[in-house]
Amino acid sequence: KAGVTQTPRYLIKTRGQQVTLSCSPISGHRSVSWYQQTPGQGLQFLFEYFSETQRNKGNFPGRFSGRQFSNSRSEMNVSTLELGDSALYLCASSWAPGTGNTEAFFGQGTRLTVV
């Protein structure tokens, strides 16, 4: 069974640009969550999608958005990039039968550097 796939693995962007990151969850998993990891702030929850609906959102500005497609693949978009957006962006998928008692499987992450 293929794991969670995130693309691209590395990305360098300039301030003011926008970026789209992609996440393909494990086959059969319907929940996809996104996290931002930085040395200073640790792992911060961005949002969670389930069956194409955003169920939860963290405390991030509106420049951070996402979506989920019918095949459960998810994308997140960051517009008007700032230097502080440089981070490792992690995607996690889970079966999410509705109890929360499921483990999350993480991708290797996308390392975004904003210059």
Added chain:
Amino acid sequence: SQQGEEDPQALSIQEGENATMNCSYKTSINNLQWYRQNSGRGLVHLILIRSNEREKHSGRLRVTLDTSKKSSSLLITASRAADTASYFCATVLNTGGFKTIFGAGTRLFVKA
């Protein structure tokens, strides 16, 4: 602020020794999970303990949960150099959807 707080922030031990990491959280939880992250890579799930469980084992891992103190501990016995990684506790909050909140992590270094 983080839902989970790990203690210590960093730990350095010799191979063969035991490593204990602690986690405290703030609100009622459905379950608590521990993850490992090798340098700059994705997280790997280690163990999940439900709120009605007090202790759980998995290989060299032992996790305890004290809901009255809102705390958990992860014990790695007979540590190996390959255990060198960051360890995070995570709590799942049910807020309509499920939000997993991670602590700041404990960096474990096991010296060969």
